[in-house]
C-alpha cells in the first residue's frame with residue numbers, strides 16, 4: 001500500500017468508528033454534556049454525597065439494594081454518627097435504604113412513584129446524572145415550575161434550588177423542529193452555594209451514586225492489583241527456577 005492509500009484507509013476507519021457515536025450523541029441530547037470522572041478513593045466526597053442524598057433525595061428515591069450498615073462501613077462513617085446524623089427515618093443500621101414516601105401519594109403527586117436510584121448511574125451513565133442535576137431551570141408552563149435541559153419536561157421538582165439558586169434559560173435554539181434551551185444562567189447570589197461549591201456538591205452526590213451502583217467495585221479493583229503483583233512475583237521465581245533447572249542440561 002502506498003503512503004497516501006494507507007492514510008486514506010486510516011481516515012475511513014476513523015470515520016466508521018466516530019461518525020455513528022457523534023450522530024448518536026447529537027440526537028440523544030442537544031445539551032453539551034460535561035464529563036464526570038468518578039473517584040471512589042475520595043472518602044470525604046463519598047461521605048458528603050451520602051449526606052446530601054439523605055437530606056435531599058431519600059424522601060422520594062429509595063436505594064433499595066443498599067443497606068445503611070454496608071454503606072457506612074465502606075465510606076468510613078461510624079455507626080453511631082450514621083444513625084444520629086444521616087438516618088432521619090428511625091430505621092435501624094441493618095435495614096435497606098428505603099424511602100418513607102407512600103406510593104399512593106406519590107402516584108397522585110407525580111403520576112407515579114419516583115424511581116429507585118441504586119442503578120441509575122449504570123442505566124443512564126454518571127455523566128447524564130451529573131448534568132441532569134445541574135440543569136434544572138425555571139419554566140412556568142410546567143407543573144412544578146421547572147424544566148430540565150437533559151430530561152425535557154421532567155416530572156421532578158428542583159429540590160436543590162436553595163443551594164444552586166434560581167437558574168433561567170437565556171438562549172434557545174431549534175433542534176430537529178423543536179425549541180430547546182442552549183444557555184443557562186444562575187441569578188447572582190440567589191443560592192446558598194457559589195457555582196463552584198454547588199458543582200462540587202453535585203459531583204459528590206453523583207460520586208456517591210456511582211459507588212452505590214456497584215459497592216464491590218473498590219474491593220474488586222484492589223483485589224485485581226494484588227493478583228497482578230502476585231503474578232509478577234511468581235513470574236520472577238518461575239524464571240529463576242527455569243534457569244536453575246536448565247543450567248546443567250546444556
Ligand code: HEC
Pocket residue numbers: 052053056057058059060061110112113114115117120123124129132133153154155156157159160205
Ligand atoms: C419530591 C420528590 C423528589 C425528590 C426529593 C427527588 N426526586 Fe428525583 N425524581 C422525582 C420524580 C417524580 C422523578 C421522575 C421524573 C419523570 O419521570 O419525569 C425523578 C427522577 C429522577 C432521576 C431520573 C431517573 C431516571 O432515570 O429517569 C434522577 C437521576 C433523580 N430523580 C435524582 C434525584 C436526586 C439525586 C435527588 C436528590 C438531590 C432527587 N432526585 C430528589 C422526584 C423526586
